[in-house]
Amino acid sequence: MQELRDAGVMLRLIYEAMKKKGVDTDAIFNRLGVDESYVYSDQLRTPHNAQLFFWQVVEDVSGDPDIGLHLGMLLPAYKGQVLEYLFLSSPTFGEGLRRAQNYQRLLSDAAKTDFLIEGDEACMVLDAASDEVRRLKHFNECFVQGLITFFKSITNDSFSPSRIEFEHVREEGTEHVQDILGCDVVFGAEENRLYFPVEMLSHASPHAEPELLALHERFASEQVAKLEKKDIVGLVERIVAELLDSGDVTLDSVASRLGIKPRTLRTRLTEAETSFNQVLADFRYRLARQLLATTDESIDEIVYLTGFSEPSTFYRAFKRWSNMTPIEYRKTAQGKETVAVDV
Template sequence: MQDAGVLLRIAYEAMKELDIDVVEVLSRCNISEEVLNDKNLRTPNHAQAHFWKVLEDVTKDPNIGISLSKRMPVFTGQVLQYLFLSSPTFGTGWERATKYFRLISDAASVSIKTEGDVARLSVNLDGVTEDANRHLNDCLIIGMFKFCQHVTDGEFKAKKIAFAHPHPENLAAYTSVFTCPLEFSAADNYIYFDANLLDRPSSHAEPELFALHEQLASRKIAKLELQDIVDKVRRVIAQQLESGVVTLESVATELDMKPRMLRAKLADIEYNFNQILADFRCELSKKLLANTDESIDQIVYLTGFSEPSTFYRAFKRWVQMTPIEYRRSKRVGN
């Protein structure tokens, strides 16, 4: 599961606002500042736990999720914002957001439920550890709250906020942001608000633009679904590699797909099977050489090569170093 790179860029801007040592944080998270400019960037969701642990460690702030989100710019400039603004009503905007929320994160989902005169916005997180969850919950809820205020020109008011994580030791950080009642250890993360607001007309409503924005969102979702194929291919390669026989045909069979269809799906997103296989072998080889004491013969086996000479030639082509030189370079000073 992955998150949109825009989330990291927003966090980066907030870190600078707070004078946090961004070089230290990014270095410890193995992120380069250059990659933040990639508009197609998506980051692995499992890295959230490490990111928040590093951030709390660097800042010594037990409520860093709240501190950071207070300085985060409003989530703007993305197709979901344009869908909201061009939607006929605030409620219609949320209907579309729930459909396309994967553009923001594979691990988060949102839904709206109305009970009488109260509407409830649910924010569900999947597969995030409890420690990361607390900071991420805080960040998402405050980010959602600010976004709702933005697209309603400040009319949005919360009746109650509920967090899935336990009651914090110090409530002051939360009451500095919210004046409404707060609940903790809830079944999910919720924002309760006046249901009448769902019918609020958008001051920027434009039917033709709304249709165009929805088409764009649909295309982006379709591209993500195709990208899922690459992830599935990599998982099968990992399973089959030790056998030494990994082919387009063997992977397609495992995925219950015809080889021609798999080749076409990969071509649609400008990938080819041989490159995915080579990249996987390269990454695995570098990891084994740098982080283990496995013999070269064992690494040859684990990466699916038939003999050492073939492995040596491939590795030299990938890294411009022999395996021995690469291992030595990674251990200098350790």
């Protein structure tokens, strides 16, 4: 099964909001095993289910039980991306919404946004792949504000929600949420939904341009095609995870599990602008950082779990990847020592 990922722009917007709020981002990144350079990595896509751990860390470090709601207030508008251009070059907001649905994957592999009209209201059904993420308070309350901020940006502040329904349940603070979101809010609903007046669909875009729209749609299609080519990377990573402790992690063994020839796998990885050795190294490095940052497993056990045959080989590789020894990295990530991290 393909691992679902979110576009890195989502993490970047939250990072900017955390800086505005004065949240200790260094402490958060140490816990996550990354740093600022990771946030701004080219073509970054993060595992969707990592939202669960990410938001728990952000709440722990900030000490704010409503951190998702409060960061949502500070999110910058989603700018400079092809989805924004699709909206702006479409004749109306409704047309932009319909077109953007075709390219949701540019924002997240997990996005399954639907669009409905119910009487004098229109609504977007905001779905995520897993039940856990769909019911995650911080994610829901932050994401919906990001969406509203984006819609206001592309409609010159004409967009305004009429009602929001959340799957997650709130025991307290419901009036605070309604004050911030500026509309009626329902908790414990069957789906996450964003309602707005149906006439908003006819809101004309002052930037509408048929030729630009065709250009933006072509570019969006090309971007989705690139993501589809990179799907092979996720499949390879899944099999690598299954084979690591066996010691038989080779291009041939992974190709066999995929039911394709090694030459075909090599070609597909080249088309995805990577190689088998690079995918394997990246996966091992990510796994090592996670184990060092979030567990008390011994170094010998981590050597085994990351598929290295000898501790010395693991130490050399980790030092090459991070400019730190595994022990130095663990102390930094777990907040036991202050050391500069270069990831």
